[in-house]
Amino acid sequence: MNGSNANFKGKNILIIGASSGIGHALAKQLENQGATLFTASRTKPEGINSTHTELDITGEIDNLQIPDELHGLVYCAGSINLKPFARLKMKDFENDLQVNVLGAVKVIQHSLKALKKADTSSIVLFSTVASKVGMNFHASIATAKSAVEGLAQSLAAELASQKTRVNVLAPSLTDTPLAKSLLSTDDKREASDKRHPLGRVGTAEDLASAAAFLLSDESTWITGQILGVDGGMGKVKLV
Template sequence: MSKILLIGASSAIAQALQENSNKDFIALSRSAGNLDLEGDLSELDDLGPISGMVYFPGTINLKPFAMLKEEDYLADFNVNVLGAVKVLKKVINNLKEAEGASVVFVSSVAANLGLPYHASISASKSALEGLAKSLASEYASAKVCFNVVAPSLTNTPMAGNLLKTDRQVEANEERNPMKQIGKPEQIANSINFLLDAHNNWMTGQIIPVDGGMGNLK
């Protein structure tokens, strides 16, 4: 079985995936020093066939619209979207070689549900979802599936500032239909499902993993 490339393998959700799956991963991250999305990405040369790729890097930059600068939008777009494009340009042929590969992006409930202060991240994650659907169509005949998992607030370092106090935790639980903040393993389990070869007739889908937040009152 060929390997699955994890970009942003240091993320809490990626860590949960590695802990709870017996798949064979190639783990790259900025903090491990083997991933530089601004660099030449030569670490992606000569990988051979890979049966999947998950792109985890993301940002959180919640501000009122009036305070968001053009640079904020560009920074969010670079990490959330352009990084995925750069990686895929390097590895798309490796994915095709596997003859049945699965690519998973991590979006956010904020792409589907209008939330205040999310203008920049919503724009970026919506772009990421559009990218996934377009590539799913373009590479369907090459048997490369593209799907997206869209979490709501999940207990990871990224969400740390929103979950600092008991009051913040309670308010965020209350906002969710299931009265819960997500756990990294709940998101990771959905990604693991999409990476399974026997699920490779699913493509072009945006899958909310959000306690119903995006669709339910």
């Protein structure tokens, strides 16, 4: 999704978690397409021109800067906490829920009035292929991301009357700093590539392009959807 610079000209887009990974790749794409960016994360994204708020999503967000009119909101903050179920503590579940679900809830509530002021607006959240495909060691993150999907579909219904669309991207393993330890050696990367029907793990740009599409005017009849951007992992089995 790399359209002309006019594609997002005049559009205000808020990205939570734009300092690295998918959020940073998306910010670069949207800036190149003319968007006015508002970003929030612990550190300011490098090489991005945005109105930035230094923010810890597990705390208060009253200082989050947004414009009066907001055309798009992307919540990229997330976690990867893979452990055998017997080793997971309640704190692990609580932290995954705080970062992935409750953080999104806080940001969306903070932004509702601004989203409503736009003629049409779009919210993009992130889940995981593990919410639909059982994967060992994913109990905590799959629980949290399944809640994200439920939240999105409920909000899609509730916000349809104000022309705010809500959709979710559900990736498989993606080459970002968050997944660094899972791709830290050539052997790990090769094994991860082979698990995907399309023969490779995802890139930040793969997910950023999908998110840009869901933010754009090209997707104004799409809401309440969980879109698997996962190299075929969620639906395809090679025999």
